[in-house]
Amino acid sequence: MAGEATVETAGSRPRLRLVRPDELPPAVQRARLERNVRRSLSVLAVTVAALTVFGLVMVLSASSITAYTQYGSSFVFFKRQAIFAIAGALAAVVAARIDYHVWQRLWFPLAGVTVLLLAMVLVPSTGVSIAGSSRWIPLGPFSLQPSELAKFVVVAAGAAILTRNHRLVGEPLRMSALLLMLLGGMVGLVMLQPDLGTAMIITGAVFVLLFVSGISLRWLAGAATLVLAGGAGLILSASYRRTRFLAFLHPWSDPHNTGYQTIQGLLALGSGHWFGVGLGASRAAWGYVPNAFTDFIYAIIGEELGLIGAVALLAIFAAMVWAGIRIAIKAPDTYGRLLAAGIIGWLGLQAIINMGTVVGVLPITGVPLPFVSYGGSSLIVSLASVGVLWSIGRSTLAKLTRGQRAARGKGPGRPRRAAPVTAAARPEP
């Protein structure tokens, strides 16, 4: 096949072109691409579904004792999480069917609403404060956590801004100025709650966007250094914050106070050993591990299902991230690529930060484990975002199909023999 000349059918007259020795025929390439995207979509769907269902099981297991002592029924949190999962699934289906460019067009009003909600949280009359943090807006029997929504909105808006400014890629500051302003506003509002974890994830997702946008790596590294230094300065400036933040490094020096949660997580994980103490048999969930069914659910998973379960969950996340990245790479346009990368970057980062916190290598910042931890806003927004990812993958497929149809239909009449799909007919990378 190497060095073979092929007949191009684009345009009205055939043209000859040299084919690289390792180049596959376009039809084969397209088929392979299509297969790849389909496979990525399948993996994404299966992993996210698995995580959500597994999360439901673990929320039941980890919350039943708390639910029973607080409400007299072991199923209170489980039932609510099940409702959230159904709502999230519906949201995902809707998002998957909507053309993702809607987010590109609507980013400004979306960002506006989000900023408004984030501001409302801080107002005592509309926000709910739990354990010193004002993160929730009561909504009938439920409550809304706008910072979860902010994660998606920042990604959607950031992708839109960077797409619009894509021609300014040589001028990093001009290209990203608006995005950085948006980021600064959002992070500022989130930090007022205060919610360091969400601020970190939003910032991380923005850096993923900037990285994928093709911005100068040197500039990106400089910006990252600046942000890290600023963040570190902010955290370490106040001694009480420094103590709490850095407690994970030496939890045993204050095991009953700042080191307590880290230590309890480690004890739970260690108790799991290879195969765990069994589903529903957690001892740590009996009030030892704080936030056992929210931020620290991974500790309970490690205790009940052992190393096997913990690693399996890690592998499912890795597979999900892998599939998401492939969808991003194959995305049909710049906005899709940025949006997909931002979403999967955010979810992957959040998973790593959460699990890293539980295993004691990252500071405790209060980040839920996507799809698994209890929490309606997080679950619904995450599932909807996966729907958006799905729609990006679907549109890649649609474009492939369209290109094929276009290629077939372009020539005057039916070609006499089956002609290979042209490179020109291929969608823009």
Place this chain on the structure above:
Amino acid sequence: MLAILAVGFAGILVRLFVLQVKDAAALQRMAIDQRIRSVTLPAPRGTIFDRNGRELAMSLPADDVYVDPQLVRNAAAEAPTVASILGLKEAAVLQLLSTKATAGGQPVHFAWVKMGVDLQTARLLASHDLAGIGMLSDTRRYYPNGPLAPQVLGVVGVDGAGLAGLELQYQSLLAGKPGHEVVQEDPSGTLIPQAGATHTAPVPGDDLVLTIDRDIQYRAQQSLAEAVQRNHARSGTVIVMNPHTGAILAMATYPWFDPNNVAASNPATITNSAVTDVYEPGSVNKIVTAAAALQEGVLNLNTRFMVPDQVTVYGDVIHDAEIHPTEPMTLADILAYSSNIGAIKVAALLGERRFFNYLQAFGYGRPTGIDFPGESPGILPPLSQWSGTSMATIPFGQGIAVTPLQMACVYATIANGGVWVQPRLVRGTIGPDGQFQPAPAPATRRVVSERTARTVAELLAYGVDVGTGVQAQIPGFWVAGKTGTAQIPNPKGGGYLPNVYDASFMGFTPASNPQIVVVAILDRPSTVYGGVAAAPLFRDVARFALAHLRIPPASKPPIPPHAIPAG
């Protein structure tokens, strides 16, 4: 970006291996350590029965009331309720409820309010649903007969362990072995069921069967209390003993205390002074003098002594209780009329050493070995320390000190045909298997011959018939006994207290075949003479005991000619 995510996932994976495989055992150990709690399961304390299997001391379920001052919302409002229900002082309860921190600033989460609260009271307290007040299951020592032989049974502390009396003596036997339950708990103390538990069942304590007879003890205490009050005495002691087995059928000391409310009693009344305290016995000691003289053959029953009513020994004037002319007296007369001078003359025939040996043989100066804590050995000065007046006082029971129990054993020796028997309070034990295990046979030793013992018994019986002990007579029974009136040493040292005496009557019945020994002592009665003060007490107790033990009346044999006084 991919690299960052990959590093993140890989890092978590490595860390999981470290935590869940390498350090798993240590972490698991720490996790268990913080959850584990060992609960002591109290072993039921053994019951104490009287000789016929009637409960004298038993353990009942009860509650211990505690307070977590951190949870108390309004100490001033709760304290009066708690205090009135539990019968405590309101100020003390308020102090407990409102002490939220120690002097060192540590928060106080636990303090006992009252232990061993009966279930009914505990339920009443619980019904008030007071914040911070909690209860733990426990047992409570209960004495169903109230103040029945309380000094013998003793007392237990708030922790249920014996502190005095038989409760202390047989602590390890009664206590059993507590069990343990090792459980895992959540931070608020709720049991984690799936964590499992190890259970070591408690071994219940053995039951104790005493030699005490509840009814005789009751009657002894009734009679004693009545006698003490009638004679305006300060205190009193009654011992009823089986002379053949050493079994103590009753041991009463007045005043006593309510064992179900020890806190409210006078601590001095908790002592079982029949065993732990000494006194100078006085004339009741003359039977040792008489028995030794008969056994040694230094006289016979017809030997007559010319007895004045007073003698002077080393400057001290010693006199008989009553003024009488110098008259000839046989040993029977000396005992019957309780002549001190006569006793001195009899002892003089024996000599110091032989007399001392008999005192020792009868058990003076050493503990009887009864199974009771804190027994006093009494005071018998060694021969080397005897002064010139010793042989002029000890023959009639001054200058030595004995416990009432030791005196009971002396009379039991005569009643038992001359063999001293170690006294005891416990007949046997009942183990967890329900089998009765009799106590080992008591130690015995022969002191005088059977013949001597019988002769002394007859002399004592004569004393009851015609002498100082006539008030001890019991219709239908032949009573042998001896009165005693003893001076009381000045506790501040030097001589005796003026005008106060211990009055006693000791003896046994039926004299021909003795079944019970009764010792009755009154401390400082208004009527000083033993015959008047203590003999009726002896009679009341002995008569009841005879009837209760179904001892048939035995008609009096004729008084042998040698026992007839010379007049």
